[in-house]
Amino acid sequence: MxxxxxxxxxxxxxxxxxxxxxxxxxxxxxxxxxxxxxxxxxxxxxxxxxxxxxxxxxxxxxxxxxxxxxxxxxxxxxxxxxxxxxxxxxxxxxxxxxxxxxxxxxxxxxxxxxxxxxxxxxxxxxxxxxxxxxxxxxxxxxxxxxxxxxxxxxxRLYAGDIARRVETLREDMNLKEAADLFFRNETLTLPVLDAENEVVGILRCYDLLQAAMPEYARMIGDLRFISEFEPFDRFLQEEDKMPVSSVMVRDFAAADDSASIIEITSVLLHRSENALVVTKEGKYFGVVSLRDIITKVMRT
Missing domain, CATH: 3.40.930.10 (Mannitol-specific EII; Chain A)
Known part of the structure; x- marks a missing residue:
């Protein structure tokens, strides 16, 4: 109507x-x-x-x-x-x-x-x-x-109705640029696009923080001997040299803009993901997070 x-x-x-x-x-x-x-x-x-x-x-x-x-x-x-x-x-x-x-x-x-x-x-x-x-x-x-x-x-209410348009990354961008986009968009997940505007992966705050933590620190339980900010200091020195492609995730949750709200909720819960990418005719359309479902469907 x-x-x-x-x-x-x-x-x-x-x-x-x-x-x-x-x-x-x-x-x-x-x-x-x-x-x-x-x-x-x-x-x-x-x-x-x-x-x-x-x-x-x-x-x-x-x-x-x-x-x-x-x-x-x-x-x-x-x-x-x-x-x-x-x-x-x-x-x-x-x-x-x-x-x-x-x-x-x-x-x-x-x-x-x-x-x-x-x-x-x-x-x-x-x-x-x-x-x-x-x-x-x-x-x-x-x-x-x-x-x-x-x-x-x-x-009907579709994924496209509640999707949020956040800025996107390219594989050749560096992690400093990615961190800036996370800060500017107030999101936990950023899509990574190719030259045709198709989604080839995602970068999560989790992946960024994992890149900042040295591998030995992730393998041992007691980290009291490490200076509080040592891993982050090292990361800040190197972030502009590390490409997004080195830490991005290529296996990611996605849905068409015509998917129902219950469909995308089920996908997110099944995969234990915070957000999924919404596409329209194969191209990037937006992102829907668990928070979006709560604020735009359950608490709107």
Missing amino acids: KLIHLIRPERVFCGLKATNLSEAIRLLVPRVLADRSEQSQKAIIDEVLEREKLVSTIAGRGIALPHARSNEISELVVGIGIFPDGLGDHTPDGEPLRIIFLLLEQKKVSKLYLKTLGVLARLALSEEIHVELASASSPSEVLNAIKKTNLLVTE
Whole structure:
């Protein structure tokens, strides 16, 4: 179905004013759920704010996607609030926060909820839609802007929906460059690609640390005689001379972007891996980790 079909005009509000996202949520929830009791509204506000404490839903381009699962909700609810003067929250790109998409669903693992959230996240990447929505003065203008995107919400949830696009390595890169990418991407697994953008292996933090530890140190149990930082000091002197190909793993877990969430979870658990590579038409698409499954499926 199209995203536009999930949004009711009476749940779209323009010209709102608030100082920050928390205040905006407190303002928007009672308007979106005007038919609910004050007690029910308060419970939902608390759940949305609690979810916001876990991870901020500010997506950039002036858009935030606060959401929650609640026992107070019986069906998917999408609400929109436009705050033309902006909110005072810090944003990743410095763009003032003006557009709030509120997503609510009953407390269960709902494919529709997760897919809708994913589509809204894609919508947030569009600079054009941000400009149109931020300047909208009526619900009809908001809905017309969203309608033009023709974004679809499909029924199933796939690996590609929760895959995270992390930077990649090449076999001829060195371990210093790899360590920098681990730091920059906040990931435990990096894909290694060839010239055709096909995945030929992975490098894990485990492999990097194993390369830093001398072989004799791994073979003996009592390491108290080794200086605390001696292995790492030696590694730091050599990391720019050691190629990724010397420590990368060529036998790795992978799945197509159309694989189901239960399929990729099963693969990760069976192989005792932290993450797997997602491909699309044979090319690199992204990475899904156990943490992604927990945060994007179980705790979204």
